Amino acid sequence: MAALVALGALAALLPLFLVLGYVVREGLGAIDLAFFTRDPAPVGQPGGGVRSAIVGTLIIDLMASVIGVTVGVGAGLLLSEYGHHPMAPVVRLVGDVLGGMPAIIMGLVAYQLVVRPMRRFSALAGSVALGFLMIPIVTRSTESALALVPRELREAGMALGLPRWRVIVSVVLPAARDGIVTGALLALARVAGEAAPLLLTAFGNPYLSFDPTRPMDSLPLRLFVYAISPFQEWHAQAWAASLLLVLMILATTLAARWVIRQRI
Amino acid sequence: MLLLAGGVVLAAALTAYHLYAGGSQALRRFGLVGFLTGTRWDPALEMRFGALPFVVGTLLTSFLALALSVLPALAVALFVTEYAPPPLGGVVAYLADLLAAVPSVVYGLWGIFVLVPAVRQGELAVYLWAADRAPWLLPWLGPPAGIGVLSAVLVLAIMIVPFTASVARDAIRQVPVEQREALYALGATRWEVVRTSVLPYARGGIMAGVILALARALGETMAVTMVIGNTHQIPTTLFGPGATMASVIANEFTEAVDDLHLSSLVAVGFCLFLLAVAVHLAARWLLRRLSPGGTAA
Numbered sequence: 001m002a003a004l005v006a007l008g009a010l011a012a013l014l015p016l017f018l019v020l021g022y023v024v025r026e027g028l029g030a031i032d033l034a035f036f037t038r039d040p041a042p043v044g045q046p047g048g049g050v051r052s053a054i055v056g057t058l059i060i061d062l063m064a065s066v067i068g069v070t071v072g073v074g075a076g077l078l079l080s081e082y083g084h085h086p087m088a089p090v091v092r093l094v095g096d097v098l099g100g101m102p103a104i105i106m107g108l109v110a111y112q113l114v115v116r117p118m119r120r121f122s123a124l125a126g127s128v129a130l131g132f133l134m135i136p137i138v139t140r141s142t143e144s145a146l147a148l149v150p151r152e153l154r155e156a157g158m159a160l161g162l163p164r165w166r167v168i169v170s171v172v173l174p175a176a177r178d179g180i181v182t183g184a185l186l187a188l189a190r191v192a193g194e195a196a197p198l199l200l201t202a203f204g205n206p207y208l209s210f211d212p213t214r215p216m217d218s219l220p221l222r223l224f225v226y227a228i229s230p231f232q233e234w235h236a237q238a239w240a241a242s243l244l245l246v247l248m249i250l251a252t253t254l255a256a257r258w259v260i261r262q263r264i
Numbered sequence: 265m266l267l268l269a270g271g272v273v274l275a276a277a278l279t280a281y282h283l284y285a286g287g288s289q290a291l292r293r294f295g296l297v298g299f300l301t302g303t304r305w306d307p308a309l310e311m312r313f314g315a316l317p318f319v320v321g322t323l324l325t326s327f328l329a330l331a332l333s334v335l336p337a338l339a340v341a342l343f344v345t346e347y348a349p350p351p352l353g354g355v356v357a358y359l360a361d362l363l364a365a366v367p368s369v370v371y372g373l374w375g376i377f378v379l380v381p382a383v384r385q386g387e388l389a390v391y392l393w394a395a396d397r398a399p400w401l402l403p404w405l406g407p408p409a410g411i412g413v414l415s416a417v418l419v420l421a422i423m424i425v426p427f428t429a430s431v432a433r434d435a436i437r438q439v440p441v442e443q444r445e446a447l448y449a450l451g452a453t454r455w456e457v458v459r460t461s462v463l464p465y466a467r468g469g470i471m472a473g474v475i476l477a478l479a480r481a482l483g484e485t486m487a488v489t490m491v492i493g494n495t496h497q498i499p500t501t502l503f504g505p506g507a508t509m510a511s512v513i514a515n516e517f518t519e520a521v522d523d524l525h526l527s528s529l530v531a532v533g534f535c536l537f538l539l540a541v542a543v544h545l546a547a548r549w550l551l552r553r554l555s556p557g558g559t560a561a
Contacts, residue, residue, distance in 0.1 A: 005342050006347060007339075009344075011339075012336030016366070023373075078269035096548075097540075100479045102482065103483065108286065196510070199514055200513075249367070250362070
């Protein structure tokens with residue numbers, strides 16, 4: 001039976017390693033300096049890179065983190081520090097339900113919320129979609145990070161006569177900082193690879209852009225466009241973009257692990 | 265602070281409201297039931313929109329993928345917790361978590377260039393065999409093109425394994441050591457311990473993991489869009505093309521010029537939203553129902 005279980009585990013994980021193996025092999029073959037320093041070239045023209053997509057990914061993800069972390073940490077604080085508040089069960093249930101939402105749904109919401117009123121696709125809309133996706137993940141991780149702060153620490157603050165909010169700001173949050181940062185980084189890693197919501201919001205843009213009110217490129221989007229195109233050079237770039245994307249997500253995950261390890 | 269926490273509720277309220285408002289034009293025109301049971305999706309000539317082909321496509325691909333992935337995922341969870349020596353188990357668990365972080369588009373890219381050609385070879389062999397030996401099977405198989413329902417099912421199954429495995433692993437870890445030791449003391453083998461003590465104790469958590477994976481599969485967009493073939497017909501064959509609720513939104517949304525078409529796509533999203541909420545509530549209920557007293561998370 002042990003052999004059967006081991007075999008089953010191997011069978012389950014093998015395709016995943018195949019995916020990573022192909023990404024590394026094909027991606028390494030297609031990555032060069034121009035890949036990082038040039039914008040996408042028109043079909044038929046050799047060279048070209050994904051600079052605009054790399055910059056766009058960073059901008060969109062940064063703005064998404066602002067939305068996701070602010071609301072997520074606030075909700076986590078409510079659940080952990082004010083667990084008896086009448087809003088707490090509502091926030092918990094709603095957070096859980098949001099957590100199971102397909103990413104494309106958030107794309108539709110951000111479209112209705114931002115793209116429609118602005119009458120054009122924009123990086124901002126993409127950030128709203130990704131930020132909404134981050135909220136439940138950050139909420140959950142913040143709540144468990146705060147739960148790890150010993151009660152004595154809070155009581156010590158209270159004993160000094162600090163008001164509750166002051167204890168939270170000056171004692172509880174600093175004590176849980178590393179856990180909160182780790183959770184935020186993991187949430188970012190989870191949404192950074194999403195292409196579906198960006199398709200309906202940030203839309204993509206083959207030129208370098210820093211304007212959050214206009215369409216912006218992003219690595220997952222560029223990867224998708226290249227992958228379904230019929231052009232050989234674009235396929236090679238798609239593999240290179242997938243390698244870069246996986247590495248960026250891996251680096252974020254490792255950074256998260258590093259932050260939490262600093263503590264121990 | 266309360267204001268920020270209210271942001272979560274606000275986000276959820278905005279989600280529900282905007283999906284309904286955006287889809288209301290289509291829902292008013294066809295009615296929710298009429299929309300869900302309409303079999304024609306014709307944005308070009310008749311401007312009729314029925315979402316049944318996509319609902320069927322979503323349920324078909326998700327449940328087939330789930331059926332394929334449950335046992336292997338359970339094997340991963342059991343291997344990590346019960347069978348592997350601790351360092352190996354830790355490494356495998358970490359790798360499985362890592363693989364859950366690979367983006368959907370990357371699976372799609374791999375699907376297009378590696379999986380689909382391989383599936384095409386396999387489908388062709390089966391098709392030729394069926395044409396020889398079992399011609400009654402042919403109408404169920406459909407064209408062996410590679411791109412189609414089967415490829416989508418395989419990609420989905422591969423993608424959801426780490427999710428089921430990770431939740432099942434946590435559930436199995438929560439089984440008290442005493443529970444196992446009591447059986448070992450009775451002279452049970454490792455498999456007997458797993459079968460009679462670990463699995464029954466952890467079944468609530470395992471079922472929750474399975475449903476979580478189902479929710480994941482129902483909403484999976486990019487990888488499916490890239491390999492399923494995207495048609496407006498109800499999929500009736502295993503090899504033939506299809507479409508899912510998520511894939512039709514991704515495919516047509518930015519190209520929809522007509523208001524009714526756009527509204528219908530948002531309405532499809534609204535239905536997907538309702539489906540996701542229902543699946544989530546079912547998971548909570550099952551977890552509570554199946555967990556032994558006091559262990560529900």
